[in-house]
Structures are given as structure tokens and as C-alpha cells.
Amino acid sequence: MSHTPTEAVQLTETLLRSMMENLQANCIWPNISNIIGGMLNRRIELADVYEEVYASLSLKPRALYMFWDVFVHAADGWNPQKNRAAREAREELVGINSGISELADRLAALLDRRDELHNHCGFSSNAHYHILDVVKDASEHNDLFQSYVKDDLDRICYQYDFKYWPALSEVVQAIGMDAEMAEVTANDPATEAATESRKSGRSDFVKAFLARLDDNRVRECGFIPNSFALSDGALASLVNCGLDLAADEMVDADFIKRFRQRQRQAKKA
Known part of the structure; x- marks a missing residue:
């Protein structure tokens, strides 16, 4: 069934308004409501995108809804500020694990020394x-714990004497070794994609958005067709409006084209 451009735009905006009203009725995701409101105010910039997406997904209502749901959540979760915060959190986590490892070594040594003094100096510290x-x-x-675990644990403690259990210093050393060997990894493809480069930038959002799209394709048990793809111009418009970029920050189709070329080269490397 063919639709005139006006119909496609109107139907897409009706879908977006419905999403926004549902969010507001449930008092959730206020940032996403604001993103949708901004999109509705930028019809001229997004009209071609609405046309393109609707032409591809209009016969699959669930896919159409999922596309826009993925987009607005990506715009909220992977804006430049949150991308920078994610990178900072990753670096902090690396530093924390390193600190835990170092402190564990010191604490284990102190615990061993305390045991030595307890056993040989004639004093104890209870x-x-x-x-x-x-x-x-x-x-x-x-x-x-008190209701369901403590009694059983007491029985086990009395059943097996101290030689069957690790010393406190050994427990601490195990914690330290675990922290030292820990590898900080992203919990989902979007996080990994958005933070893989050294510096944060507008490409981070593009990577996260495309990763979330891929995660919701039919091959991943989602609704978005495996063959669905956005044109460079459409993706550029979504970046500009989703991130509410200022005039001097906006990207164009050439930006997306170069981005895609870099991604293809990275896969070949």
C-alpha cells in the first residue's frame, strides 16, 4: 500500500506521540519524552527520515515501533555526556581493581604477621x-542468613577443624588475585561499540545506535529485518536531531559515509 509523504510523516509522528504519552502517563524516562518532543519540533529535518523508515517498515508494525524505540533510547543512553561518563567509569573500574590488588597484598601480609605474633609472642588480640x-x-x-544459614554454617564449622579452611590472609590474597586478573569488559554490544575508541565523539552515538539496531534484528530474535539499512543522509539527520546538536556541531551524509568506511576498514584489519 503506497503512502504519500504527508501520510508517512503524520503516521510516524502519531507513533512518536503515543510513545511519549505512554512514558508521561507512567512517569518514566523523562529524558526520552524530551527527545521525542524535540523530534516533533523538527519535522522539516526529519521528514525524509520518516519517509525512508516508513517505506521500509510500514508493513511490519512491530519493527517500525522497535526502530523508533531503539533510536530514542540510544539518544538518551549514548549522548556525548553519557559516553564520556561511561569511559570515565571504565577507567575508574580499572583503577579500583588495581587498588584492591595492592591493598589485598598489604592486608594479607599484615594478617600473616598478626598470626605469627599470636603464635609466638605470648600475646593475642582476640x-x-x-x-x-x-x-x-x-x-x-x-x-x-540468621534464619536459614547460620545454624547449618555453625554445624559445618564445628564438624571440620581449622586445617580444612583457608586462613584469612589466603582469602584476602584470593580477592586480590581476582582483582588483579579481572578484565574490564562491556556488558552489552552498544556499550562496547560506543566506548571502543580512545576519544569520545559523535561517532560513539552512531556506533551504539547501530549496535542496538543489530541487537533487535530478526536474526537476534527481534523484529527489525536483517536487510534494513539507513541511508547516510537519514542517519545524519537522526544524529543531529537525536543529540540536539547545535548548528556548528551538526553532521552530514559525508560524515556518515566516512564513518562507515572506517568501520569497514576496521573489520578487514
């Missing part, structure tokens, strides 16, 4: 020496 004592103290305010 401190924990059994890992299960630590577990029980740490769970003092955990009602579920």
Missing part, C-alpha cells in the same frame, strides 16, 4: 582467625 567467624559477623544484620 581477633578473628576463622573465615566463618568473619562471615557470621558480616551477616549479623542479615535476617535471612
Whole structure:
């Protein structure tokens, strides 16, 4: 069934308004409501995009809805500010694991030295020496532990003497080794795509958006056809409007073309 440009634009905007009204009725995702509102105010810039997307997906209503849902969530989750914050969080996580490893080495050495003094100097400090004592103290305010775990743990503790359990220093060393060997990885394809480059930029959003599209294609048990693709111009317009870029920050079709060329070259490398 053919649609005139006006029909395609109107039907797409009706879908977007419905999405926004649903968000507002449920008092969720206010940023996404603002993004949709901005899109509705930029009809002239997005009209060709609406036409293109509608022409490809109008016979698949779920795919059409999913496309716009993916887009507005990507615009909210992977704007430049959040991309920079994600990179900073990744670096912080790397630093935290390194710090845990270093502190664990120091703490394990102190625990070993304390045990040595307890055993040979004639003094003791009445401190924990059994890992299960630590577990029980740490769970003092955990009602579920107290009700369902504590008694069984006490029986196990009394059943097996100290030689069957790791020393506190060994537990700490295991924590430190785990932190030292930890590899910081993204939890989803969009996060990985948006943060893979050294510096943040507008390409981050494009990568995240396309990754989320791929994650919702038919081959991934989604609704968006595997063959669906956006033109360079359409994708550029979505970047400009989704990120609400200023006039001197806007991207064009050539930007997207170069981006895609770099992506193809990276895959070949």
C-alpha cells in the first residue's frame, strides 16, 4: 500500500506521540519524552527520515515501533555526556581493581604477621582467625542468613577443624588475585561499540545506535529485518536531531559515509 509523504510523516509522528504519552502517563524516562518532543519540533529535518523508515517498515508494525524505540533510547543512553561518563567509569573500574590488588597484598601480609605474633609472642588480640567467624559477623544484620544459614554454617564449622579452611590472609590474597586478573569488559554490544575508541565523539552515538539496531534484528530474535539499512543522509539527520546538536556541531551524509568506511576498514584489519 503506497503512502504519500504527508501520510508517512503524520503516521510516524502519531507513533512518536503515543510513545511519549505512554512514558508521561507512567512517569518514566523523562529524558526520552524530551527527545521525542524535540523530534516533533523538527519535522522539516526529519521528514525524509520518516519517509525512508516508513517505506521500509510500514508493513511490519512491530519493527517500525522497535526502530523508533531503539533510536530514542540510544539518544538518551549514548549522548556525548553519557559516553564520556561511561569511559570515565571504565577507567575508574580499572583503577579500583588495581587498588584492591595492592591493598589485598598489604592486608594479607599484615594478617600473616598478626598470626605469627599470636603464635609466638605470648600475646593475642582476640581477633578473628576463622573465615566463618568473619562471615557470621558480616551477616549479623542479615535476617535471612540468621534464619536459614547460620545454624547449618555453625554445624559445618564445628564438624571440620581449622586445617580444612583457608586462613584469612589466603582469602584476602584470593580477592586480590581476582582483582588483579579481572578484565574490564562491556556488558552489552552498544556499550562496547560506543566506548571502543580512545576519544569520545559523535561517532560513539552512531556506533551504539547501530549496535542496538543489530541487537533487535530478526536474526537476534527481534523484529527489525536483517536487510534494513539507513541511508547516510537519514542517519545524519537522526544524529543531529537525536543529540540536539547545535548548528556548528551538526553532521552530514559525508560524515556518515566516512564513518562507515572506517568501520569497514576496521573489520578487514
